[in-house]
Amino acid sequence: MANTPQSKKRARQSEKRFAVNKARRSRIRTFIRKVEEAIASGDQAAAQEALKVAQPELMRGVTKGVFHKNTASRKMSRLAARVKAVGA
Template sequence: MANTSQSKKRARQNETRNEINRARRSRIRTFVRKVEEAIAAGNAEAAKTALLAAEPELARGVTKGVLHKNTVSRKVSRLSARVKALSAN
């Protein structure tokens, strides 16, 4: 348990940041899930639209420190490849 006033404050701050980061991660996952659902349904137009909405959310996750930039880069790359393959069919 935190003893000093500084460590007590840091514990409070950590709780707050944890809630905010959890909400951000959840929001990002929702956007990615919408893209994946559109791909699974075979709807190329909806998948493309969902991907365009998801990319800025993923990028925002990097700037806010929730996700690593390489992770986001990999996710965007793989999703866009799947959308592109769906559009080609």
């Protein structure tokens, strides 16, 4: 357990940060799930629309430090390829 005032404060800040990051991660996963559900339903228009909404959310996660840039890019790339394949 933290002993010094500084370490106690850092522990409090860490808990707050964890909660905020957890909420952000959850929100991003929800947007990704909506894209995957649209892909599963076979509706390419809905999937493309969901992807358009999910992309800025993913990149916002990068700027906020929740995801690494390459991770978000990889997720977007794979989702886009799957959306494209729905129409084919």
